[in-house]
Amino acid sequence: MTVIKQRNIFEKISKDNVYSKLLEIFGSDYVTNKDVDLYPYSQDMTENKPHMPDFIVIPESKEQLIELVKFCNEYSIPIVPYTTGNNVGGLTIPDYGGIVVDFGKKMNKILHIDDNMMYALLEPGVTFGQLKKHLDENFPTLRYSFPNAPPYSGVVGNALLSGMTNLGAKIGSMADSINGLEVITVDGNVARIGSCFYGNDKAEDDSWWCRYPMPDLLGLFVNFQGMTGLVTKCAVQLWPKEPIEKPQLVVFFGLTDLGPFLREVGRADIVNDVAAFSVEVAKMEVGIPEPVKYPEEPFYTAVMPMTAKTENQMNAKLEILKDIIEKLNKEGTDIHLIDYSEFAKIFGLKALNIYNLPSQILSLHEYSGLTWFGAYAPTHKFEELIEKTDALYRKHGVPPFNYLKIMKGGHYGIFRPIIRFKKFTDQDKIVRLLEEIADVCIDLGCIPYKTPSWLTAKLRKKINPGWISLFEKIKHCMDPNNIFNPGRWNT
Amino acid sequence: MLNIEFPDDLISLSLYNIFSSRKDERKFIKHAKDWNKKIMLHIEPFYPVTVIFNGSNIRFERKEYPEPDMKVKLHINTMLDIANDRLNPFFAIEEGKMEIEGLGEDSEKIMRFYNIFVVSMQMAAQEPNVNYYEINKNTR
Numbered sequence: 001m002t003v004i005k006q007r008n009i010f011e012k013i014s015k016d017n018v019y020s021k022l023l024e025i026f027g028s029d030y031v032t033n034k035d036v037d038l039y040p041y042s043q044d045m046t047e048n049k050p051h052m053p054d055f056i057v058i059p060e061s062k063e064q065l066i067e068l069v070k071f072c073n074e075y076s077i078p079i080v081p082y083t084t085g086n087n088v089g090g091l092t093i094p095d096y097g098g099i100v101v102d103f104g105k106k107m108n109k110i111l112h113i114d115d116n117m118m119y120a121l122l123e124p125g126v127t128f129g130q131l132k133k134h135l136d137e138n139f140p141t142l143r144y145s146f147p148n149a150p151p152y153s154g155v156v157g158n159a160l161l162s163g164m165t166n167l168g169a170k171i172g173s174m175a176d177s178i179n180g181l182e183v184i185t186v187d188g189n190v191a192r193i194g195s196c197f198y199g200n201d202k203a204e205d206d207s208w209w210c211r212y213p214m215p216d217l218l219g220l221f222v223n224f225q226g227m228t229g230l231v232t233k234c235a236v237q238l239w240p241k242e243p244i245e246k247p248q249l250v251v252f253f254g255l256t257d258l259g260p261f262l263r264e265v266g267r268a269d270i271v272n273d274v275a276a277f278s279v280e281v282a283k284m285e286v287g288i289p290e291p292v293k294y295p296e297e298p299f300y301t302a303v304m305p306m307t308a309k310t311e312n313q314m315n316a317k318l319e320i321l322k323d324i325i326e327k328l329n330k331e332g333t334d335i336h337l338i339d340y341s342e343f344a345k346i347f348g349l350k351a352l353n354i355y356n357l358p359s360q361i362l363s364l365h366e367y368s369g370l371t372w373f374g375a376y377a378p379t380h381k382f383e384e385l386i387e388k389t390d391a392l393y394r395k396h397g398v399p400p401f402n403y404l405k406i407m408k409g410g411h412y413g414i415f416r417p418i419i420r421f422k423k424f425t426d427q428d429k430i431v432r433l434l435e436e437i438a439d440v441c442i443d444l445g446c447i448p449y450k451t452p453s454w455l456t457a458k459l460r461k462k463i464n465p466g467w468i469s470l471f472e473k474i475k476h477c478m479d480p481n482n483i484f485n486p487g488r489w490n491t
Numbered sequence: 492m493l494n495i496e497f498p499d500d501l502i503s504l505s506l507y508n509i510f511s512s513r514k515d516e517r518k519f520i521k522h523a524k525d526w527n528k529k530i531m532l533h534i535e536p537f538y539p540v541t542v543i544f545n546g547s548n549i550r551f552e553r554k555e556y557p558e559p560d561m562k563v564k565l566h567i568n569t570m571l572d573i574a575n576d577r578l579n580p581f582f583a584i585e586e587g588k589m590e591i592e593g594l595g596e597d598s599e600k601i602m603r604f605y606n607i608f609v610v611s612m613q614m615a616a617q618e619p620n621v622n623y624y625e626i627n628k629n630t631r
Contacts, residue, residue, distance in 0.1 A: 253536065279501070288499050294553060296538030297501055336536045342571045345616050348508040 009097055013075040015054060022057055022099070025067050030058040030106075041082065041092070041100045045370040047423075047431050048090025048452050053080065053100040060106040062182070062190065062232050069230060069483075070188040072099065076481045081226040083125050083154030087161070088372050088418075089450040091225050095487035101230065104154065110134050111233065112205035118142060118238040119179050121208050124156045124231055128358035131155055135238070143241040145171070146357035148275065148403075150365075153358070156234040161450045162223055162376075164405065164414065166273045166305055166357050167239065169266055172408030173376075174236075175222045180208045182233035183221055186479050193217045194235065208235035220478065223449070226485040228478040242307035244314045247355050248321065249343050250276075252300040253334035255390065258404060259382035261335055264324045265304075266379070266410025270317040274406050275354060276302035280399040281418075284363045286351050291399060300404075303340055303354050368423040371430065373437050373455075375446035377415035379406065385415050388440045393417075396433040415446055456489045493520055496550040502537045503551035509611045510549060512618075522606045523549060530604065531559040535566045561593040561600060563608075573609060574616035580609050 010018070015033075022031040032038070033055050043050035059065050072079050078098025085092055094100055108125030113135070120131065128144075129151025135142050145165035147158055157163075162175040171177060180194025182203075195210040196203035211218055220228050248271075252258050258276050265271055282301040283291035293299070306321075308314035325335050344351040353359045364370060377385060382404065393400040398419065405414035417437050421430040438448070438455055442462060448455055460468060475491050478484075482491060493514045498504050513519035526544040533539040533555075541556035542549065565573075569588045572578035583589040594601055 251536070283499075283501060283504075286501075286504060288504065290499075292499070294500050294538075296553070298537075334536070336567070338567055339571060342575060342616065343567070345618055346509060346571070346574055346612060347505045349618075 009054070009077055011076070013077075018075070018077060018099075019055065021071055022055055022068075025064050025071075026057045026059065030060075032056050041085070041094070041102075043093060044085055044087065044090055045365075045368075046088055046090050046452065047369065047371050047427055047434070048093055048454070049095075051093055051095050052097065053094040054097045055099045056102055057099055058102050058105045062184065065101070065184050065230055065232060066188045066190065068099070068101070069184050069186060072483045073186050073188075073481055076483060078486050079230070079483055080485050081124070081230055083157045084127065084152055086149060086153040087157065087450055088370055088374070089452040089455075091161075091450060091452070091485075091488065095453070098483075098486075107232070112208075113139050113142070113238070114206055114209065115139055115142065117206070117209040118240070119208055119235050120144065120238055121205060121233060121235045122156055123233060124154065126155050127152050128155055128158075132358060139238075141241055142238045144236065144238055145174070145177075145273075147174070148354070148361060149358060150360045151358040155236065156231060159234060159236050160222055160231060161225065163450065166275070168273045168405050168407045168414070169271050170269075170273075170409070171237075171239075172411070176408075177237040178218060178222070179211050179235040179237060180233075181218060181221060181231050181235075183229040183231050185229045186481070186483065190232075191217070191229075193221075196235070220474065224475075225451075225488040227475060227488050227491060228484060230484075242309055244308040244311060246306050246308075246314055246318070247340040248304045248306055248318075249338040249340040250302040250304065250325070251298040251336050251338070252276075252302070253298045253336075254332075255299045256383040256386050257328070257333040257335050258300045258302065258386065259379075260328055260331075260333065261302075261324070262382060262404060262406040262413060263379050263410060264328065265321065266406035266413075268320050268324060269409055270306065270320050272305040272307055274302050274304050274404075276300055276404040277354075278400040278402045281401050281403065284401075285354055285361065286348050287363075289366075293399070300402075305355065364418075364420055367420045369421040369427060369430070370419070371421070371434060372416055372418040373434060373441055373446075373448060374416040374418070374450060375414070375441055375448045376407075377404075377413040377441070377447075378445045379410065379413040381444045381446075382413060382415070385441060385444055385446070388444070389417055389437055392433060392436050392440065396429060396436075398430070398433055415441065417441075451489070453487055453490055460490060492547065493523055494548045496548070498551045498553075500540075500551075500553045502532075502534055502540045503553060506532070506540065506542060506551060509615050510607075512615060513611055519607070519611070522603045526603055526607075528560040528600070528603075529556050529558075530608075531555055531562045532608070533562070533564040534570055535564065537567065559593065561591065561604065563589065563591050563604070565589040570612065571616075574612040576613065576616075580605070 042052045078096045080094045080100045082092045082100050082102045083104045103124040107123040109123045112121040145167035147164040159174040162173040180196045196208045280291040403416040530542045539555040541552040573580050
């Protein structure tokens with residue numbers, strides 16, 4: 001395992017000289033080294049240890065960033081990319097200090113929407129709310145897909161980190177929807193990846209339509225957490241907006257009833273997504289401040305966006321869904337289907353937050369801390385994951401906050417224990433719980449995403465040595481001086 | 492003015508939301524205030540909840556209260572059919588989709604039940620503004 005060592009990042013050049021260079025590149029209004037400005041970038045909602053950056057810069061052009069990367073590589077100064085700081089993995093905490101590059105303030109333009117080939121070309125700082133508003137106002141027949149993240153979270157970061165989507169049951173991870181990237185590599189070279197790779201200086205806006213069939217260099221930047229280069233443009237796929245919408249709510253009275261349901265509904269290809277929560281999460285969502293499950297209440301609830309081109313198509317999908325539930329209930333489950341839109345009106349409109357994405361799910365942010373073990377999961381282990389984590393929650397006296405999904409036609413699943421907590425009183429307890437959850441889930445084959453470095457340290461003990469060796473060779477090749485977000489994946 | 496106790500279980504919370512939207516409405520207050528009855532509502536597949544009307548207070552018990560004044564049992568989907576005007580509540584009783592015990596000869600009881608429960612659900616279901624972000628702007 002690679003050992004993390006603190007390093008003096010100003011060995012080769014004084015901090016004052018770095019500051020002077022940054023002023024020269026970005027101008028005095030867009031560089032800061034003041035503690036009051038640096039502080040918000042030193043931490044996030046998670047349990048991950050804060051660390052102050054030395055500088056924040058706000059870029060507005062690729063040319064500025066090329067100069068920055070060349071300079072930082074020459075003097076081995078860390079660069080940490082940042083869009084909105086909403087990740088739940090400590091991924092933009094500058095563990096070694098250095099320069100945080102805040103893309104969210106000025107490099108946040110929607111550069112092109114291609115109505116014909118259905119993609120959006122974005123700068124890294126574009127948010128989910130911004131993209132949805134732009135599409136609703138200008139391209140009402142198109143949609144992007146959204147995770148359970150606030151509308152001020154970044155689209156590109158989520159895609160590059162294989163984040164979630166409310167089309168997950170159909171399309172899988174958001175990383176699968178990336179058509180192309182423009183990246184600055186450590187030598188200051190600008191590479192365009194995907195069908196936009198023709199041409200010298202510039203690609204046409206209508207050339208970002210596909211990722212294949214050339215060697216897929218995109219993999220050098222997906223899930224690397226900013227460790228291999230700076231992404232300056234990203235094209236993501238859009239989808240047609242279907243006119244008929246009938247979201248459904250499913251309630252599960254058996255603890256593990258959700259497992260077979262997710263597997264069956266995934267392969268039936270009838271829902272856009274399944275967002276299944278422990279009932280404690282559902283209760284939290286509708287305004288119960290300290291939710292506890294009562295014995296009579298269901299263990300899990302699932303919200304399923306369903307859309308169709310016609311009423312007939314919708315009715316056929318609903319018929320299939322009802323058949324699945326009837327079959328499973330005959331086999332012993334206790335599952336019930338309810339029209340979600342109608343239920344939410346009766347139940348309280350706040351319940352619609354989970355469906356009207358992107359939306360701010362206030363209850364998740366009510367406390368000072370929020371953390372998770374978010375993982376891709378083998379679907380045949382769902383029942384075991386639910387039972388074993390349930391026992392751990394109870395052991396630690398914490399309400400179960402699990403979130404499950406089925407992805408890409410049932411090919412894989414998502415298992416996410418997600419926990420809000422009070423940083424100054426509960427953090428130690430929550431960290432102990434999270435560690436135990438991580439151990440159980442990794443043993444059952446889960447693979448965490450948007451992974452903090454304390455968790456990648458655990459993974460490294462389990463991953464085959466050949467993978468670690470190849471990964472480190474690639475990292476070294478792409479970033480020999482370890483300037484790009486050092487510390488991630490324990491590099 | 493009515494006081495409605497904030498509950499912490501799913502079904503009571505849905506009733507709380509339905510009643511709260513009308514708690515300052517004169518007609519609702521007229522029916523609910525001083526009713527002094529215990530109404531057990533079992534929305535299947537969920538669990539029974541007893542709604543206790545006591546003077547100006549409404550509270551919820553997450554159980555079947557001993558000797559309630561009225562027992563009502565219906566499936567959640569029947570409730571949504573009634574709320575959305577797809578099913579007349581009296582037909583629902585006739586068809587056995589809504590079971591009511593304890594009506595007796597008390598016509599006021601059925602009238603109050605209808606106004607407090609059924610009308611409130613129908614009003615909630617017809618709420619045209621389904622965008623949570625566009626309501627309660629002042630309190631968020």
